[in-house]
Amino acid sequence: MDTIFDIYLLEAIVNGVLLGGVLGLLALGLNLVFGVIDVVWICYAELVMLGMYTVYFLHVVYGVPVLLACLGAVVVVGVLGALLHYLVIRPVLQSEPINQLLVTGGVLFFLQSFATLVFGIEFRNLGLKLPILNFGEMYFSYARVLAFLVALAGMVGLYLFLTRTFLGTAIRAIAQDREIMPLMGVDSRKLYLVTSGIGGGLAGLAACLLVLQYDVHPAIGLTFGPITFMICVLGGLGNMIGGFVAAFIISQFISIGGFFFHIEWGYVIAFAFFILTMFIRPQGLFGK
Amino acid sequence: MLKLEGVSAGYGDFQALFGASLDVQAGEAVAVIGPNGAGKTTLLRVISGIIPLREGHLSMEGRPLDRVPAHRIIETGIAHVPENRRLFPRLTVEENLKIGAYLPAARSRFAERLDFVYSLFPRMKERRNQLAGTMSGGEQQMCAIGRALMSGPKLLLMDEPSAGLAPVIVQQVFDLVRRIRSEGYTVLIVEQNIQQVLKVVDRAYLLEVGRIKLSGKSADLLASDEIRRAYIGL
Ligand SMILES: Nc1ncnc2c1ncn2[C@@H]1O[C@H](COP(=O)(O)OP(=O)(O)O)[C@@H](O)[C@H]1O
Ligand SMILES: [Mg+2]
Numbered sequence: 001m002d003t004i005f006d007i008y009l010l011e012a013i014v015n016g017v018l019l020g021g022v023l024g025l026l027a028l029g030l031n032l033v034f035g036v037i038d039v040v041w042i043c044y045a046e047l048v049m050l051g052m053y054t055v056y057f058l059h060v061v062y063g064v065p066v067l068l069a070c071l072g073a074v075v076v077v078g079v080l081g082a083l084l085h086y087l088v089i090r091p092v093l094q095s096e097p098i099n100q101l102l103v104t105g106g107v108l109f110f111l112q113s114f115a116t117l118v119f120g121i122e123f124r125n126l127g128l129k130l131p132i133l134n135f136g137e138m139y140f141s142y143a144r145v146l147a148f149l150v151a152l153a154g155m156v157g158l159y160l161f162l163t164r165t166f167l168g169t170a171i172r173a174i175a176q177d178r179e180i181m182p183l184m185g186v187d188s189r190k191l192y193l194v195t196s197g198i199g200g201g202l203a204g205l206a207a208c209l210l211v212l213q214y215d216v217h218p219a220i221g222l223t224f225g226p227i228t229f230m231i232c233v234l235g236g237l238g239n240m241i242g243g244f245v246a247a248f249i250i251s252q253f254i255s256i257g258g259f260f261f262h263i264e265w266g267y268v269i270a271f272a273f274f275i276l277t278m279f280i281r282p283q284g285l286f287g288k
Numbered sequence: 289m290l291k292l293e294g295v296s297a298g299y300g301d302f303q304a305l306f307g308a309s310l311d312v313q314a315g316e317a318v319a320v321i322g323p324n325g326a327g328k329t330t331l332l333r334v335i336s337g338i339i340p341l342r343e344g345h346l347s348m349e350g351r352p353l354d355r356v357p358a359h360r361i362i363e364t365g366i367a368h369v370p371e372n373r374r375l376f377p378r379l380t381v382e383e384n385l386k387i388g389a390y391l392p393a394a395r396s397r398f399a400e401r402l403d404f405v406y407s408l409f410p411r412m413k414e415r416r417n418q419l420a421g422t423m424s425g426g427e428q429q430m431c432a433i434g435r436a437l438m439s440g441p442k443l444l445l446m447d448e449p450s451a452g453l454a455p456v457i458v459q460q461v462f463d464l465v466r467r468i469r470s471e472g473y474t475v476l477i478v479e480q481n482i483q484q485v486l487k488v489v490d491r492a493y494l495l496e497v498g499r500i501k502l503s504g505k506s507a508d509l510l511a512s513d514e515i516r517r518a519y520i521g522l
Binding site for chain 2: 166169170172173176177179180181182183184185186187188
């Protein structure tokens with residue numbers, strides 16, 4: 001009895017880690033954009049939703065191989081991120097933060113309504129049959145393992161980009177002192193556009209991983225949006241490492257809480273932990 | 289090399305510079321001296337295009353800079369070491385230097401210039417992996433100068449490199465400025481530490497409330513009663 005219990009707990013912990021990877025990836029794009037541009041994309045999860053639709057339509061409707069469809073989604077959402085910046089954020093860059101929040105909030109409703117009108121309210125999925133992996137007595141969904149590995153690769157890739165390249169180093173620098181960037185020959189406007197494109201690309205990558213596990217519908221952003229914001233705030237908004245760690249903390253609460261009680265309770269415990277942390281450290285676990 | 293003619297600039301309704309004219313010849317070191325709030329920093333900011341020129345003309349090696357956007361000024365060979373150093377505190381020393389070489393033309397010569405900066409400032413090589421914000425003021429100043437040199441400039445603008453440093457370090461900073469000069473860079477330096485800076489530069493301009501009041505050879509200014517009485521306190 002004891003051993004079985006432990007194995008199920010272990011399974012829950014590992015599933016928590018797997019979930020953490022995807023949540024961490026979701027948080028990454030949002031944190032990147034906020035850290036560099038100082039604007040929160042309230043409509044971030046809706047970009048993910050459009051990415052999921054992109055994979056769905058490319059693969060299911062147009063018969064593009066799933067890997068290529070995923071690549072397409074990363075590109076499409078990357079371009080959407082850059083467009084979002086160019087058309088919506090740039091004009092309000094000097095405005096009050098509340099106005100910036102409101103416009104991206106407006107984009108959220110716009111994208112949701114747009115998706116409802118154009119795609120309808122059906123739940124759609126790729127219809128892929130991915131196997132279940134088992135290690136001894138433990139069972140894991142292949143989609144989750146894959147999502148975890150790709151999320152990890154995405155994060156490592158971003159890390160290397162930000163630390164090894166001139167452009168990436170400049171993106172980190174601009175988050176620390178935007179005023180003097182022109183003295184370095186850096187065109188902030190271009191850097192913001194590139195950052196937004198990368199933020200969108202990360203949302204697109206997250207979309208590919210989510211569409212393997214979940215049906216897509218116009219309101220799916222509401223499923224991931226709040227938890228992604230919670231993770232970013234918990235880790236310290238704009239702090240990419242903080243968001244990463246927070247993703248694993250939250251996913252363990254969800255997974256282990258769900259194991260001992262019920263999956264909904266997992267979320268309740270995670271949010272309670274979040275609220276408690278906000279009382280003690282309003283700037284987030286890793287915030288300044 | 290650098291020429292300013294009747295330059296005016298300001299912030300909103302506030303005018304900080306009134307028709308300032310000055311020039312810097314290739315190979316020279318020139319200082320702009322003056323009390324706090326005179327407009328020295330504003331002058332350098334206008335040259336770098338960070339704040340717009342309201343009146344007058346600005347040119348580098350005969351090329352007008354009036355319409356060049358701020359991030360392209362550095363391409364003309366002007367590098368700016370800003371007031372208070374303004375390093376990226378949470379980047380390492382080497383990453384700060386890397387940002388200094390952001391221009392495409394500078395990237396291809398990154399390794400070579402890094403070696404040059406490290407040979408000029410061996411201390412920076414020792415601290416290459418340290419976060420810039422954790423270094424002492426004098427070291428940060430070295431890093432800020434090194435960062436500006438990474439673009440391979442002809443003209444170096446320095447905004448009060450000695451400000452906020454301990455007296456011993458101030459001495460070292462002026463020695464640094466001498467070294468930079470001897471490496472063949474043209475220098476335009478802004479300072480409140482008038483006695484010290486006049487020993488390093490060839491010529492100087494005195495700026496007061498946004499206007500150039502006096503200019504001349506350093507030795508003459510050092511000897512002038514007006515400067516001695518008002519600024520050196522002798
Ligand atoms: N960002 C700014 N906004 C408004 N006024 C400014 C700003 N920066 C400087 N000033 C004003 O412009 C004048 C000149 O400032 P500055 O060029 O910094 O002088 P200095 O470098 O000689 O001490 C001062 O009166 C200062 O208060
Ligand atoms: Mg100043």
